[in-house]
Amino acid sequence: MTAPSEDGRDPQASLRDLEAMLDAVTDHAVIKLGPSGEVVRWSRTAQAMTGYAGHEAVGRPVSVLHTEEERRAGLAEQELEAARREGRQEYQGWRVRKGGERFLARVTLTPVRGENGSVTGFVETLRDVTESARAESLFHGLLQSAPDAMVIVGQDGRIVLVNEQTEDLFGYERGELAGREIEVLVPSRFRDRHFGHRAGYTSAPRRRAMGSELELYGLRRDGSEFPTEISLSPLQTPEGTLVVAAIRDATERRETEQRLQRQRDEILELSTPVIQVWDKVLALPIIGTLDTLRATRLTEGLLEKIAQTQAEVAILDISGVPTIDTQVAQHLLKTVQAAALMGTVSIMSGMRPETAQSMVHLGIDMGRLRSRSTLQDALQLALKVLAERDGTAETAARALANGGRGE
Incomplete structure (x- = not known):
């Protein structure tokens, strides 16, 4: 017979409640591991995600979900040791389903410690990000193949992502722009006005095509300025609304227009x-x-x-x-x-x-x-x-x- 806990509750009942809570989590597979990395408890989401039933997984090392190459390299053991030594760990890597199909997983590994501080086990969660990673890869590919400089800006006005054309146009390395305010690409005499434009657009985002009759200029890393055409589009993401700015150097077009105007005048x-x-x-x-x-x-x-x-x-x-x-x-x-x-x-x-x-x-x-x-x-x-x-x-x-x- 199981002794009741100090608060009077049946430990087995508490355990069943916990397992029910874990089974209710549908987007993460939750796995309870022993101190050596063997599977102790296996949630229903883990079964649905990996194809292994609970009785097939319990008692086996968690490395059963790793690729053959990773098992030979002892990667699962290294991850457990890092969590034991440093605490919660986060990874993204390939895992293998029961039939041999690979899927990309976002993994968290958290040690569970006893009253004396020793590690008594681990909790590992898996999230299948294969499709989102594929979509992200496709998005990055499209971004790089765009003919114009593409700058993605967060709601706080800071640059999230740029493509190679942006580096070529403005003379910055990609790492120099990430996290900086978009005004770094705007000449100083326009920045005060640009803060207002940015705030107005963020409050009511909409598509704005190039050639909107605005006199716009960009600022290169070397301090030189050039006329630009910019189109804006809102991008909905799980993290909120981002703004995608397509930037084009309008120097040649402006020069052509001026030349044509001079010819018309003549x-x-x-x-x-x-x-x-x-x-x-x-x-x-x-x-x-x-x-x-x-x-x-x-x-x-x-x-x-x-x-x-x-x-x-x-x-x-x-x-x-x-x-x-x-x-x-x-x-x-x-x-x-x-x-x-x-x-x-x-x-x-x-x-x-x-x-x-x-x-x-x-x-x-x-x-x-x-x-x-x-x-x-x-x-x-x-x-x-x-x-x-x-x-x-x-x-x-x-x-x-x-x-x-x-x-």
Whole structure:
């Protein structure tokens, strides 16, 4: 008969309760070992995980779950000795099921000590991590094969993992980045703002594609900066939500955009040349469709030329414009009004009959803008305007000389 414990409970009942608790653990196989590493108790999860029934395992050394190579090397005995000497041990390694199939296990080995401190046995737990390890290996493979620098950041803003492209792009060794705040890759002048952006994204994570119209820069290990494009994606893990940042060097793209913009500006200047055809007379031949951008450049170019040459007449030749609609007419009218503010008379040339009919049909009113059908007629009118202005100026000069009384 078993004597009751000091608290009055039946030790056998307590043992059965403990075994029931161990059997209730479904994700870990729990094994009770004797002081020499022999199996004393075998949970149901251990049976399901390894294929060994309790009566097949009890009394056998725990090394039955090790590979043949590890048994020959005495690895199980070494692990027991390390736990006896140093306390709780954690491992990850291969174990073997009853049929010979291997599985990757995360193992903890904890010594059980008696009242005098001596080791009376061990508790070993096994968790099958084969699938998670396979998934992790696949994830790492995908991470390394990504064309962009990939940085995985935890909720605390610290770097968890980077790929080789990140090392190449930023000039860091992988071990130098793990555990550091992501701001180490951000130029110092942007860091205060970046803390706020990071906190906002962490509170409401969402996918953000590259090219989000943000002006972003990265900081290399050597202190040099470069423009970047960054896409962000939340990654759900058992440890919480991580942030995956794909980083791309945008230097080449920015340079290409700037080069294309310069080329567009040059083409616009060539397509709207302002020509000085006579003293104080400018001609602006307009060719092609006149959109808002071209109209703006046209007005700017004309006003700059008027300021340089002190021109009094500007001829806008529209013979090269395929159609005149309301928008084009408005652009032309704004150019004429701007020139008038600088004291310059505008003359339109190249007005074809169908263009005139179209403008009348659209109800376009060009005000008192003078118009001629050919550039030659416009030049003759320009000379007449200059002569009229010279005559007016001469009359005004004589009036001033006579004290305002005229002749």
